[in-house]
Amino acid sequence: MSITLDQITKRYQNTPVVNDVSLEVADGEFFVLLGASGSGKSTLLRAIAGLTGVDHGRISLHGRDVTQVSPRKREVGFVFQNYALFKHMSVADNIEFALRVRGVKSAERRARRQELLRLVALEGMDDRLPTQLSGGQQQRVAVARALAHKPQVLLMDEPFGALDAKIREELRRTIREVQRELKISTILVTHDQEEAFALADRIGVMNLGRLLEVGRPEELYARPATRFVATFLGAANLLLARQTTQGIRVGATPVATSFDKFDHQRAELRREHEVVAMLRPEEIALAEQRDQLNTIYLGAGRVESMNFTGAYERLRVRMLEADKATLSADADEENLAVLDVTRTQHEQRQMPLAVGQSVAVGVRRIHVLPTPLSSYTVYATSATAAEALKQHSLLVDLATRMKTRVITHIDARFGQVVPAKVNSPLAGVAVIAAGSDVVDQLQWLLQRGACEVLILPEQYASVSRVLIHWTGEEVRRATLAVAASVLRHVSAEATYLNILPEAETSKPEGMRELLDARSEAQAVHGLEMRTELHYGETVSLLQRELSQQSGHMLILGITEQSDIKQRFKELLQQASGSPLLLVFRSDEVASIRKQK
Numbered sequence: 163m164s165i166t167l168d169q170i171t172k173r174y175q176n177t178p179v180v181n182d183v184s185l186e187v188a189d190g191e192f193f194v195l196l197g198a199s200g201s202g203k204s205t206l207l208r209a210i211a212g213l214t215g216v217d218h219g220r221i222s223l224h225g226r227d228v229t230q231v232s233p234r235k236r237e238v239g240f241v242f243q244n245y246a247l248f249k250h251m252s253v254a255d256n257i258e259f260a261l262r263v264r265g266v267k268s269a270e271r272r273a274r275r276q277e278l279l280r281l282v283a284l285e286g287m288d289d290r291l292p293t294q295l296s297g298g299q300q301q302r303v304a305v306a307r308a309l310a311h312k313p314q315v316l317l318m319d320e321p322f323g324a325l326d327a328k329i330r331e332e333l334r335r336t337i338r339e340v341q342r343e344l345k346i347s348t349i350l351v352t353h354d355q356e357e358a359f360a361l362a363d364r365i366g367v368m369n370l371g372r373l374l375e376v377g378r379p380e381e382l383y384a385r386p387a388t389r390f391v392a393t394f395l396g397a398a399n400l401l402l403a404r405q406t407t408q409g410i411r412v413g414a415t416p417v418a419t420s421f422d423k424f425d426h427q428r429a430e431l432r433r434e435h436e437v438v439a440m441l442r443p444e445e446i447a448l449a450e451q452r453d454q455l456n457t458i459y460l461g462a463g464r465v466e467s468m469n470f471t472g473a474y475e476r477l478r479v480r481m482l483e484a485d486k487a488t489l490s491a492d493a494d495e496e497n498l499a500v501l502d503v504t505r506t507q508h509e510q511r512q513m514p515l516a517v518g519q520s521v522a523v524g525v526r527r528i529h530v531l532p533t534p535l536s537s538y539t540v541y542a543t544s545a546t547a548a549e550a551l552k553q554h555s556l557l558v559d560l561a562t563r564m565k566t567r568v569i570t571h572i573d574a575r576f577g578q579v580v581p582a583k584v585n586s587p588l589a590g591v592a593v594i595a596a597g598s599d600v601v602d603q604l605q606w607l608l609q610r611g612a613c614e615v616l617i618l619p620e621q622y623a624s625v626s627r628v629l630i631h632w633t634g635e636e637v638r639r640a641t642l643a644v645a646a647s648v649l650r651h652v653s654a655e656a657t658y659l660n661i662l663p664e665a666e667t668s669k670p671e672g673m674r675e676l677l678d679a680r681s682e683a684q685a686v687h688g689l690e691m692r693t694e695l696h697y698g699e700t701v702s703l704l705q706r707e708l709s710q711q712s713g714h715m716l717i718l719g720i721t722e723q724s725d726i727k728q729r730f731k732e733l734l735q736q737a738s739g740s741p742l743l744l745v746f747r748s749d750e751v752a753s754i755r756k757q758k
Contacts, residue, residue, distance in 0.1 A: 595620070
């Protein structure tokens with residue numbers, strides 16, 4: 163591999179701006195780091211170049227560890243957004259600068275300069291000053307200067323940001339041709355999705371300092387694994403659907419769906435539960451009547467707005483059928499989905515539409531995200547308590563960043579053990595307040611089909627570290643999946659705690675479990691985490707870790723409801739300052755996994 167990053171972490175004021183990023187870039191690959199401003203992509207690029215240090219991890223270039231090597235000795239070329247040319251030097255002198263300081267002979271410098279000017283289409287401009295060039299030409303000079311000393315790696319930080327659209331397109335084409343001709347490993351940082359699609363062999367998407375997903379552009383667009391990637395790489399409609407024994411249902415209609423490489427992690431395919439479905443606007447079909455659709459019928463809708471954008475027409479269509487399963491993921495319970503729809507000019511001519519017109523809505527393809535966290539339901543004994551919990555800052559942050567909804571369930575008998583037939587499993591993540599009743603409330607929820615329960619303390623510090631632990635192999639995969647989903651939406655470091663009895667200190671199983679857990683987290687869930695091996699009593703060690711400092715959150719996986727009272731009662735009632743997310747998978751679900 164040309165570039166290898168292993169758990170790179172960079173903190174500013176104890177907050178990770180680059181959070182356990184691991185990545186491999188192949189020889190000659192054009193890799194694009196994509197993310198919004200503040201996602202950590204530029205900091206990571208500067209760390210690779212040696213322009214900023216790292217607090218944890220290792221950087222290797224062509225098999226050589228350069229973590230502690232100076233920038234000049236890393237053999238890296240760097241192109242900045244603002245060109246960074248020497249304004250008093252000619253084009254020739256700018257390009258030759260890196261060669262001159264390395265003591266390269268004059269004739270060799272001239273030959274290399276002419277070769278690079280040809281590559282970037284600036285032949286004959288040797289004697290011009292930067293001020294005599296356009297912005298696009300200046301950036302071409304910056305690229306030539308970065309390549310002059312024949313670096314093994316080329317790094318570019320938003321190189322097209324200051325250019326207009328036409329020049330950006332021309333320069334993108336030039337840089338891609340140069341990169342292919344030289345076969346140099348390249349990482350480009352951008353926030354522009356179109357730019358990433360046009361240039362990348364592979365794309366890595368960053369958010370909150372984490373590298374969320376890596377893949378080929380067409381794969382990430384069609385089959386994203388996370389909400390952020392789904393909505394960041396183009397427009398996307400996120401709906402809450404239902405996984406049933408018959409398949410996925412959006413509304414009352416079973417729909418054919420696309421599962422991705424994470425499909426094998428779905429141990430609960432036969433368990434009814436809520437899922438997040440993605441519909442790209444171009445995959446939605448409209449007709450005047452249902453029988454005119456050549457796609458799967460989704461429901462009736464009404465056109466709310468129309469915008470002409472040239473090649474395409476963009477519409478917003480409000481669904482009219484009052485089926486809560488067709489809610490947008492970020493809709494309130496009483497509101498129906500509003501879908502973004504894209505139509506080509508041919509489709510416009512075939513069926514002209516007007517604002518306010520009723521339409522039949524069909525779908526060509528739905529992709530189900532592999533996230534186990536779909537929505538949140540607050541459980542409380544009174545409206546006042548429910549509203550206070552609904553406004554909890556951690557819940558608000560999670561729901562906002564996940565683009566999902568929070569609904570409430572108020573029951574004066576909540577937590578009381580009363581016989582009840584479960585007609586349908588509870589939707590999404592159950593949310594309850596920490597307190598003396600938490601054990602009874604947990605049992606009440608688990609008996610009614612809850613699989614994830616978030617326990618929120620009234621007072622807590624912002625989450626900076628997430629601890630992960632599970633009680634058995636049956637719940638390992640589900641716990642890792644939930645942890646990965648949470649960590650995509652909080653700026654926190656992750657640590658898996660493997661806790662074994664004191665009597666097993668001489669056995670090698672503990673270390674193997676750490677390696678297996680990290681490997682599975684990376685390969686299956688896209689989660690990079692630290693691992694720690696401890697010996698002793700589980701509850702005491704977890705309490706000690708949670709009490710060491712503020713800002714901790716615990717994700718705990720269990721397979722037996724009896725563990726709540728018999729093993730973890732003290733932890734659940736005393737961890738008042740730390741949020742706790744309980745992941746429950748029964749033996750029945752575990753057996754389904756083994757059958758699959």
